[in-house]
Each structure stands twice: as structure tokens, then as C-alpha cells.
Amino acid sequence: MPFSISRLPSLLFAALCALAPGTVHSQASSQASDPKAPIKVLQVRPGLHVLSGQGGNVAAWTGPDGIVLVDDSLAQAAPQLVEAVAKIAAGPIRFVVITHWHPDHVGGSEALGKAGAVLIAQGNARGRMSEAQHVEAYDLKVPPSPKAALPIVTFAESLSLHLNGDDLEAIHVGNAHTDGDAIVWWDKANAVHLGDLFYAGGYPFIDLGSGGSLAGVVAAIEQVLARADAKTVVIPGHGPVSSRAELAAYRDMLVAVGRRVRQLVEDGTSEEQILASHPTVEFDERYGKGAVDPDRFVQILYADFSGGR
Numbered sequence: 001m002p003f004s005i006s007r008l009p010s011l012l013f014a015a016l017c018a019l020a021p022g023t024v025h026s027q028a029s030s031q032a033s034d035p036k037a038p039i040k041v042l043q044v045r046p047g048l049h050v051l052s053g054q055g056g057n058v059a060a061w062t063g064p065d066g067i068v069l070v071d072d073s074l075a076q077a078a079p080q081l082v083e084a085v086a087k088i089a090a091g092p093i094r095f096v097v098i099t100h101w102h103p104d105h106v107g108g109s110e111a112l113g114k115a116g117a118v119l120i121a122q123g124n125a126r127g128r129m130s131e132a133q134h135v136e137a138y139d140l141k142v143p144p145s146p147k148a149a150l151p152i153v154t155f156a157e158s159l160s161l162h163l164n165g166d167d168l169e170a171i172h173v174g175n176a177h178t179d180g181d182a183i184v185w186w187d188k189a190n191a192v193h194l195g196d197l198f199y200a201g202g203y204p205f206i207d208l209g210s211g212g213s214l215a216g217v218v219a220a221i222e223q224v225l226a227r228a229d230a231k232t233v234v235i236p237g238h239g240p241v242s243s244r245a246e247l248a249a250y251r252d253m254l255v256a257v258g259r260r261v262r263q264l265v266e267d268g269t270s271e272e273q274i275l276a277s278h279p280t281v282e283f284d285e286r287y288g289k290g291a292v293d294p295d296r297f298v299q300i301l302y303a304d305f306s307g308g309r
Contacts (some may be wrong), residue, residue, distance in 0.1 A: 039077070039084045044233045044241055045189040047164060051084055055104035056237045059193050061186065062089035063164025069096045069117075070184050070193045071237075072108030081108055082115075093117045095161060097170050098151060099195025099237065100178045101128040101210070103142065110149035120159065121151035122172045124180030128210060136209035137300070173197070173220035177204070177237075179211025183224060191233035192224055198247060200239025202290020203280070203297035204254075206304065214258050214304050221251045239290070253283045261301040271302045 042050045051058040055073035058081065062068075067089055073081050085093060096113075098106055098121035106129060113119050121129070129145040153159070161168040167187040172180070177196040184193040196204065197220050206212040228234065228244040235241055260279040269277075280287075280294040288294045 039080050041084055041088065042241060044235070045186070045191055047166075048186065048189055048191055048233075049088055050235055050241055051081065054080060055107060056099075056102075056196065057193070057235055057239075059184070059191075059235055060085050060088055061164060061166075061168065063166075065163035066094035067091055068161065068163070068168065069093055069112070070235075071099055071105040071195065072096050072112055074104055075107035075110065078108035078111040082111070095120060097121070097161075097168070097182065097184055098125055099184065099193065100181045101125045101133070102178075102196065102207070105195065105237070106145070106149065109151075110146045113148040113150075113152075118153060119149070119151040120153045120155070120170065122170070122180045122182045123154040123156055124172075124174075124211070125178070125182070126151045126154050126180075128178070128180060134209060135207065137207075137303070171223075173223065174216060175211050175213050176216035176220040177212050178207050181220065183220065185227070189233070190229070190231055191235065192228065193235040194220075194224060194237060194247075196237035197221060197224075198234070198236040198239075198242070198250060199290060199292070200236035200242045200246065200250070201287065202239060203287050203292040203294065204300075205292050205296075206300050208300065208303055214254060214301060218251060218254050218258070221247060221254070225251065250287075253287060257283065257297070258301060261298060262305045265302060265305040271299065271306075274298060274302060 038053055039051050040053045044050055047061060047063045049060045051060060054077035056071050058073050059070040060067065067085060093112055095118045096109065109119055129150055131144055133142040157172050159170045166189055169185045170182040172182055181195055181197060197217055206214060206217060225244065225248055230244055232244050233241060234243060234247050257280050261274060264274045275295055275298055279298060284294050
């Protein structure tokens with residue numbers, strides 16, 4: 001079934017459109033990429049803030065040893081991001097840890113890299129940033145990132161930073177939202193940034209063309225749930241800061257809908273018939289009002305389970 005390009009998650013699409021001049025995009029996408037849109041700042045722990053409103057959620061970790069960001073939003077929002085961070089703490093941004101390669105999470109990397117920040121990512125994420133990418137679901141092409149935007153430190157499985165009185169650990173989870181996702185934990189602060197493994201309050205976009213899969217997303221969330229407790233601050237890639245209980249409910253939705261769609265695919269049910277059966281119906285009130293609507297989510301699952309056939 002054909003699907004409107006305007007239904008790509010608005011912030012990712014806005015970032016991609018900025019890289020692909022002439023692409024027609026929706027009003028929602030235009031608003032999402034508005035560099036004048038305010039950046040909201042929320043303190044979730046002493047020295048740990050979440051900056052939202054432009055691209056994916058950015059975490060700013062500050063203290064006597066310097067400033068660390070997790071993700072850096074849209075390219076056009078970089079000046080606003082730097083300004084917002086400066087209001088939290090003085091001094092240069094020392095490190096940026098990237099959760100995955102999508103432009104709404106790495107758009108500010110060029111500006112920050114030129115300013116002297118050390119960019120860090122899982123190796124697959126750097127690899128995708130280094131080469132032209134094709135978001136197959138929407139036939140959108142993304143050019144290679146400029147040299148200054150490329151991470152200069154990469155890791156295969158995990159990497160740790162020890163500063164500001166805490167330990168930050170970036171952990172690779174493969175074939176989830178993409179093939180280069182990193183979960184970022186603050187040990188003593190008991191906080192975690194999941195990048196786009198978690199769309200709080202909405203259905204997810206899973207980038208199958210970048211090696212993503214529902215099974216990988218669920219496995220990654222299970223890993224977080226096993227370590228988290230009721231006091232853990234859960235930072236999603238998009239949406240409001242959440243709790244372990246909210247992440248568990250999201251996992252339950254993914255598993256329930258995934259099982260239904262997989263069974264229908266295995267039974268030989270067509271994509272149109274699966275869409276007509278509304279396998280997400282009981283979850284639509286909670287998750288169906290985000291950038292990925294129920295039909296688009298089901299289409300992603302159909303493509304995942306059918307191997308694109």
C-alpha cells in the first residue's frame with residue numbers, strides 16, 4: 001500500500017529535508033525544523049538536564065570536569081543548543097556521545113566538532129555517517145556527514161567516561177532502531193538515555209534499511225528494564241522523560257502488536273488485510289497520536305517480518 005512521505009517522524013523528516021533540497025514536506029515537518037522554536041530545559045538530576053523541542057532529546061551532563069552531551073539535535077538548531085547549554089553551565093562542551101546516526105540526533109555534530117568537542121559513537125553509527133545513506137522506507141537519500149561531524153572515538157561494544165563524580169557508560173545494542181544504537185547510562189545518577197529505542201507516548205520508527213528490527217528494539221529495552229528500578233530516570237529519543245513503568249508498558253505494546261502481526265504474516269495474510277484488521281487498536285489511544293501513526297507502524301512490522309516481500 002502506498003504511504004505518504006509526510007508521515008515520516010516529523011523531526012527526522014525535517015532533518016532529512018534540510019539535506020535534500022526540493023523535497024516537499026508537511027507543515028508539521030516545517031514547524032519541527034523551525035530554528036526559532038524554543039528549546040525546553042528540564043533538570044532530572046543534579047548536573048543532568050534534558051533539552052527538548054529541537055530534534056531528538058539531548059542530555060546535558062555538567063560538573064567540575066566539563067560538559068558532556070548525549071546527542072546534538074538538528075544542524076540548524078546548533079546555535080540554540082549551544083546557547084541553552086551555556087545557560088546551564090559555563091565552559092566548552094568536551095564530549096558528545098551519539099546514540100545513532102539519524103540527522104535529528106547528530107545534526108549539531110559538525111558545529112560542535114569544529115568547536116573542539118570530542119565526538120563519540122558506536123562504530124556502525126560512524127560508518128553510516130561516513131557514507132551516503134538511503135532511508136528505504138521513504139526513498140530519501142542522506143549525503144555523507146562533513147569530516148568535522150564524524151566521531152573521532154568509536155567503540156564496538158561499550159565505552160565509559162569517568163568524570164563529574166559519576167560514570168557514564170555507552171553500550172551498543174545491535175539491529176535495534178538501527179545497527180549502531182547506543183544506550184547511555186549514568187551509574188550513580190541512575191539515569192539512562194535510550195535514543196530512538198524509545199519513543200515515549202508514540203509508536204516507533206524502526207529503520208529497517210539501517211539494520212533495525214523489532215526483535216532488536218525489544219531486546220534492547222529488556223536490557224534496560226533488567227538494570228532499571230522504580231527511581232531510574234528514563235530519557236527517550238523523543239517525547240517526555242519517563243519511568244521504568246512507562247518503558248515496560250511500551251515494551252508490552254511492542255511485544256503484543258509484534259506477535260499479532262508476525263502470526264498474520266506467517267499465516268499468509270496480505271499487508272492490506274493486516275492493516276484492515278487493526279492489530280494496534282487497543283493501544284492507539286495511548287500511542288497512536290505521535291509522528292508514526294498506527295498504519296505506518298504496522299507497515300514497518302510487516303516489512304520486518306516478511307523480509308520486504
